[in-house]
Amino acid sequence: MCDCFVVRPEREQDRERVERLIRGAFWDVYRPGCNEHLIVHRMRGSACFVPELNVVAESDGRIVGHAICSRAQVETGCDKRFEVLCFGPLAVSSEFRCRGIGSALIEYLIGEAGRMGFRAMVLFGNPDYYGKFGFRDARHFGITTSSGENFAAFMAMELKEEALKDVSGRFFEDAVFHVTDEETERFDRRFPFRKKRGAQDNERF
Numbered sequence: 001m002c003d004c005f006v007v008r009p010e011r012e013q014d015r016e017r018v019e020r021l022i023r024g025a026f027w028d029v030y031r032p033g034c035n036e037h038l039i040v041h042r043m044r045g046s047a048c049f050v051p052e053l054n055v056v057a058e059s060d061g062r063i064v065g066h067a068i069c070s071r072a073q074v075e076t077g078c079d080k081r082f083e084v085l086c087f088g089p090l091a092v093s094s095e096f097r098c099r100g101i102g103s104a105l106i107e108y109l110i111g112e113a114g115r116m117g118f119r120a121m122v123l124f125g126n127p128d129y130y131g132k133f134g135f136r137d138a139r140h141f142g143i144t145t146s147s148g149e150n151f152a153a154f155m156a157m158e159l160k161e162e163a164l165k166d167v168s169g170r171f172f173e174d175a176v177f178h179v180t181d182e183e184t185e186r187f188d189r190r191f192p193f194r195k196k197r198g199a200q201d202n203e204r205f
């Protein structure tokens with residue numbers, strides 16, 4: 001198995017493979033089954049989609065990782081909005097983990113987003129992992145979730161110096177993230193059947 005990989009924009013013909021990869025990486029991790037493959041599927045057809053920031057890691061012709069950023073908003077006052085990027089989902093195939101692929105995808109998107117002129121990135125994720133790339137608790141910038149909360153997993157990063165200096169308010173990701181269980185069930189029928197952990201297994205997670 002080759003340890004080398006390249007990061008490049010996703011192509012149309014990659015889409016199904018990417019969705020299978022995302023489903024495999026997220027399955028039963030944060031909830032029974034997962035919905036991240038549907039979120040990415042919808043993102044591509046939405047106004048929040050930025051094709052340059054939808055990327056894969058490829059190794060020996062195989063797609064082994066995927067990451068995406070979408071347009072999102074911080075509502076800073078009456079009818080005032082500041083555009084930011086929402087980072088994620090990020091997925092690396094389980095056999096290819098801990099080889100720097102996730103890091104390379106994150107660094108690629110941070111670099112490319114900055115070059116494109118985006119000013120800041122927001123995400124929900126593990127602070128131990130994302131802290132290494134410069135993400136900080138969003139509280140530091142005065143940004144809360146849409147429901148006004150702050151917690152360690154809710155993080156932000158400036159892509160330009162002091163870009164968030166005068167920006168504070170509530171963060172709203174695009175509506176593509178709001179998928180229902182029924183929509184996920186229906187979409188999931190396109191993929192090979194996979195058993196989900198049951199509610200009785202919840203205490204393990």
Ligand SMILES: CC(C)(COP(=O)(O)OP(=O)(O)OC[C@H]1O[C@@H](n2cnc3c(N)ncnc32)[C@H](O)[C@@H]1OP(=O)(O)O)[C@@H](O)C(=O)NCCC(=O)NCCS
Nearest residue numbers: 025090091092097098099100101102103124125126128129
């Ligand atoms: C998170 C994920 C993308 C990391 O991919 P990866 O290619 O293995 O990442 P890297 O090789 O760049 O980094 C690996 C390091 O991060 C750590 N790490 C991986 N996932 C982590 C997590 N969720 N929280 C904290 N640390 C994590 C590993 O332990 C490893 O640490 P080390 O370098 O000290 O050995 C991959 O584990 C994955 O697809 N997970 C399932 C989906 C998911 O949770 N996505 C992120 C949602 S926020």
